[in-house]
Amino acid sequence: MVKNIQAIRGMNDYFPEETAFWQRVEWILKDVLTRYSYNEIRLPIVERTSLFQRAIGEITDVVEKEMYTFINRNGDSLTLRPEGTAGCVRAGIERGFLYNQEQRFWYLGPMFRYERPQKGRYRQFYQIGAEVFGQQGPDVDAELILLTARWWRTLGIQDYVTLELNSIGSLEARARYCKALIAFFCQNKEFLDKDCLRRMYINPMRIFDTKNPNIQALLNEAPVLTDYLDDDSQAHFSDLCELLNLAGISYKINPRLIRGLDYYNRTVFEWVTMYLGSQGTICGGGRYDSLVEQLGGFATPAVGFAMGLERLILLVKAVNPNFATIACVDVYLVVRGSSIKHEAFQLAEQLRDALPSLRLMTNYGNDSFKKQFRRANKHGARIVLVLGESEVSAGQLIMKDLVTGNQEMLAKSDITARLASILD
Ligand code: ATP
Numbered sequence: 001m002v003k004n005i006q007a008i009r010g011m012n013d014y015f016p017e018e019t020a021f022w023q024r025v026e027w028i029l030k031d032v033l034t035r036y037s038y039n040e041i042r043l044p045i046v047e048r049t050s051l052f053q054r055a056i057g058e059i060t061d062v063v064e065k066e067m068y069t070f071i072n073r074n075g076d077s078l079t080l081r082p083e084g085t086a087g088c089v090r091a092g093i094e095r096g097f098l099y100n101q102e103q104r105f106w107y108l109g110p111m112f113r114y115e116r117p118q119k120g121r122y123r124q125f126y127q128i129g130a131e132v133f134g135q136q137g138p139d140v141d142a143e144l145i146l147l148t149a150r151w152w153r154t155l156g157i158q159d160y161v162t163l164e165l166n167s168i169g170s171l172e173a174r175a176r177y178c179k180a181l182i183a184f185f186c187q188n189k190e191f192l193d194k195d196c197l198r199r200m201y202i203n204p205m206r207i208f209d210t211k212n213p214n215i216q217a218l219l220n221e222a223p224v225l226t227d228y229l230d231d232d233s234q235a236h237f238s239d240l241c242e243l244l245n246l247a248g249i250s251y252k253i254n255p256r257l258i259r260g261l262d263y264y265n266r267t268v269f270e271w272v273t274m275y276l277g278s279q280g281t282i283c284g285g286g287r288y289d290s291l292v293e294q295l296g297g298f299a300t301p302a303v304g305f306a307m308g309l310e311r312l313i314l315l316v317k318a319v320n321p322n323f324a325t326i327a328c329v330d331v332y333l334v335v336r337g338s339s340i341k342h343e344a345f346q347l348a349e350q351l352r353d354a355l356p357s358l359r360l361m362t363n364y365g366n367d368s369f370k371k372q373f374r375r376a377n378k379h380g381a382r383i384v385l386v387l388g389e390s391e392v393s394a395g396q397l398i399m400k401d402l403v404t405g406n407q408e409m410l411a412k413s414d415i416t417a418r419l420a421s422i423l424d
């Protein structure tokens with residue numbers, strides 16, 4: 001026997017039972033984004049590897065361990081995007097969409113990271129994200145948080161997520177902090193593993209991303225970035241907190257929240273849940289005021305976030321398993337004898353013209369009469385229409401209501417009105 005070809009580990013197939021959830025959730029997310037006047041951008045899935053190295057940072061988990069990188073046929077090193085911000089900034093600079101402008105974008109699409117697959121963590125996963133350019137904040141930082149809070153309310157999960165907030169200050173503040181961190185790690189070298197020792201001098205903050213539990217315990221003793229914040233960042237942060245207080249958004253300040261990508265500054269935030277086990281971060285974001293310049297554009301303040309759709313949908317499903325169901329067929333057209341296939345086609349199209357919201361499925365008469373009815377039931381059809389040679393020649397149709405069991409003979413010219421009155 002020929003061996004089956006299987007999907008790649010960590011890359012999922014989604015069938016209609018699941019895509020029904022995805023569609024309803026995505027519709028709500030997009031609707032809220034539109035109400036805040038954010039517009040969609042669609043960007044390539046593949047970018048130059050150097051883009052992610054420069055934007056995310058060479059010494060990060062994503063760039064060091066998680067990227068899907070390959071050599072193009074022309075010798076260029078390319079990477080399947082692990083996140084959306086770098087590509088957005090690249091495109092914005094290239095097309096002149098960022099400098100001196102007020103832009104609010106959103107995107108949705110697959111991202112790729114070579115991680116250990118588990119619940120809520122996959123190698124191909126979907127993110128929806130928003131990016132705002134040209135706004136210093138903190139009002140727009142608050143706007144993004146309010147937008148996400150509105151998502152949770154609309155999806156009915158507002159009681160299952162909490163907001164964690166921090167400021168990681170300016171580049172200069174972080175440079176001061178890193179000195180203190182290096183001094184701390186030097187004193188505790190014997191507790192560090194090889195990976196952390198390597199990161200210690202080049203990017204000490206990335207030691208916080210370690211998964212090693214012994215080192216995690218040590219990190220609780222490490223200096224805290226908050227103690228090194230510059231005055232401007234401090235003011236920005238307290239203004240943000242005040243705006244959130246005014247809006248009635250509760251949050252927890254988490255001085256240890258720094259996020260795993262190098263481009264952030266000042267505001268960072270995460271929405272977390274206790275209901276998904278260890279993959280509890282649903283959505284994360286923050287400011288990245290230096291990134292546009294770092295990638296070759298003119299200095300432009302920016303802030304954004306990204307949310308993992310799989311984790312969101314797991315939570316929505318856990319809270320409300322009936323949040324979405326597959327839409328059933330309204331009318332199933334049973335065709336008795338394949339000689340009238342042509343008439344069946346015509347009738348189906350006429351009904352679709354007359355009743356635009358009708359969900360109609362046609363069986364082209366290749367199955368037995370009994371089997372066609374079984375199929376109608378399986379698709380959850382409300383009504384079965386039967387078309388046979390005798391009905392065609394008499395200009396009639398049989399209509400059976402599968403809910404009431406009523407069956408009637410109708411003139412072809414009456415069918416639209418009759419269906420409309422039943423399905424209304
Ligand atoms: P984590 O701490 O869980 O690894 P992260 O900090 O790497 O997350 P970000 O890069 O900030 O995540 O991405 C934003 C969101 O994208 C996460 O909060 C999560 O919902 C989702 N996400 C990230 N990586 C994955 C993955 N491998 N599979 C599924 N969703 C993911």
Ligand code: MG
Pocket residue numbers: 260
């Ligand atoms: Mg990660």
